[in-house]
Amino acid sequence: MDLSERQLQILQAIINDYVENAEPVGSRSIAKKYDLGVSPATIRNEMSDLEEMGYLTHPHTSAGRVPSDKAYRLYVNTLMKKKNLSAKEKKMINERLDASRDEFDRTIRHAAELLSEITNLASFAMTPATNDETISFIRLMPVDERTLILMIVGESGNVTNTTLRINCPCTQEQLELLSKNMTVQYKGRTLDDALKSDIIEDVGTDIEAMGQLRGNVMPSFMKTLEDMLNVNLYMEGMTNIFNLPEYSSIDRARDFMELFARKDWFTQKMLARDDGVVVTIGEENDSLKDCTLITATYHVDGKLVGKIGVIGPTRMKYGEITSIMEYLTNNLSETFKLTDGSERKEDEE
Amino acid sequence: MDLSERQLQILQAIINDYVENAEPVGSRSIAKKYDLGVSPATIRNEMSDLEEMGYLTHPHTSAGRVPSDKAYRLYVNTLMKKKNLSAKEKKMINERLDASRDEFDRTIRHAAELLSEITNLASFAMTPATNDETISFIRLMPVDERTLILMIVGESGNVTNTTLRINCPCTQEQLELLSKNMTVQYKGRTLDDALKSDIIEDVGTDIEAMGQLRGNVMPSFMKTLEDMLNVNLYMEGMTNIFNLPEYSSIDRARDFMELFARKDWFTQKMLARDDGVVVTIGEENDSLKDCTLITATYHVDGKLVGKIGVIGPTRMKYGEITSIMEYLTNNLSETFKLTDGSERKEDEE
DNA sequence: TGTTAGCACTCACATGGTTAGAGTGCTAAT
């Protein structure tokens, strides 16, 4: 059943008011603040209907109405107006973002910080997933007689290295040979793929010393691959939520914090392969039944993909926040798209 | 003025009781639980004296006594018995610590996690400071025509790398030459030292292309040096403090969280050049007037240095916690001392 | 028939008074 124009107006008014003040909103205050041309009594009747349809709830008889998840969902899907960021806001974001293609980690962390500052919510951001990254080359370098550096380089410039110790001395030549062998073997394969295959004996281990060296190196190689696959998750602004009335009780705050400390939960959330801004409201989340999670995807060369997100009570400024996140991720994607030098940023300033 | 034997006993009893129960302790309960052979009235008199001397306070007239910072200080300096860890506890720590010389970051993060789990407090841990690390070599490697990897390797096996873009193509030979030049220039110098000196034109820039390349690389080089200097700070177990009665008020909890979110504050705390286990109680801290901070130092080759710490209310199990931290840091230092292969851990298990 | 005024009713919350209990501090007896 569809809602009448007036019902929509009233619902919107209730949502606006509740998002603003975090307190159950009564018919009288709606009638006063929003000029709907009807009396509180009429609004009461409509409210009653809206409640029956599941858009509003009632903490107790003599309290005002509170929007339900269903109401927010309707709001986000149809009622919400995206906020156009002002030039000043855009400028602020551009300046603060300080994005650089070469430093995913720093950029992403800054994005999370910025996001939580602007929204006054808790935020998190994930560095690009590298499942599809392909290996470009592998190199082994000596540090001292028994210590060497193993370095894996991906096609898009991802680099990870480990220092490892070996139990037998080896020569520079052996290291170079093994580097070459391994590069031949793994070049062009994705990290995922490389990690799965445990073809240790594939390549000719003609000399015994070489076999031994390889045996020393392989475990570290696998561990380094794993490192390279691991995304970093940055979480910022968790103390912001203390300022929200919904978390003025210690138990609620604790619950939130405990969830927020569970990085793995977020990581899992982030791995969903959706695109753009996604809003998950209240019960739509499995945990977090009273929180809304908004994520937005950014792109790296259209190939790798990462996310930023905010989390807060279902009562949040959806229009504003989704707009900010959209702008922010577009900005990130733009920065991460360039392959012809890193000059763009300087040009703009 | 010195305290009498009996006063010390009473003070110790009060501290024990308060640390255990977090509630002001009265004369009667002391007399009952601890067999001091005197009546509550006598204990009351002594308490009164102890309060006059500043070891105890009184939330209000009809409440029991609470130890002051001064009392805890006395306790830590003279009364406290270090707890001998049981074989089981040691084994647990050894197993869980999972220390490896090659992976400072992971090891240190695990140490922080472990520490907060054992103590039920918030913990933090700092990766080794690398101010004194000396540069071993510098290498530049091509990824594609305009992208290259800059790698700085320290004498003790520290490696940091950056991917950077250059605005002019260059040859493999040029990269190798520049690597060599830079290595000659910086080898043996500490990171601190290298960062300070901006001798950009020192080395022969005979060919113009080389000068240009160098100009492209140097800013990234400096930034990478900075990266290499930066210690990582891991913080764990902050939600533990929600379980403590002193943080059952939302305001106290918020204050704590806000401080805990200020990594810079901890970093600064950590940079103090003290050694071993250091206990800083209440007012002795500049912020955190009602918290105790315990830090402990671990060593890497006796040269580089890092710290782990716990933070909680002044009411904490000093004896137990300091012992655990001592054991833990010894364990870390031991792992980080070895230079003759990484076999030790396996030997022990 | 939709809208509205009016009014009884509900419920959370604040206020204030009372009580119980834990603990002190003092005094006088041991």
Next chain:
DNA sequence: ATTAGCACTCTAACCATGTGAGTGCTAACA
């Protein structure tokens, strides 16, 4: 010097009451 006894203090819990915001219903109205 120690202790029993007792008056005194103060918090926390409990209860009773009042207040006000807000609803839901009914009857009047346009």
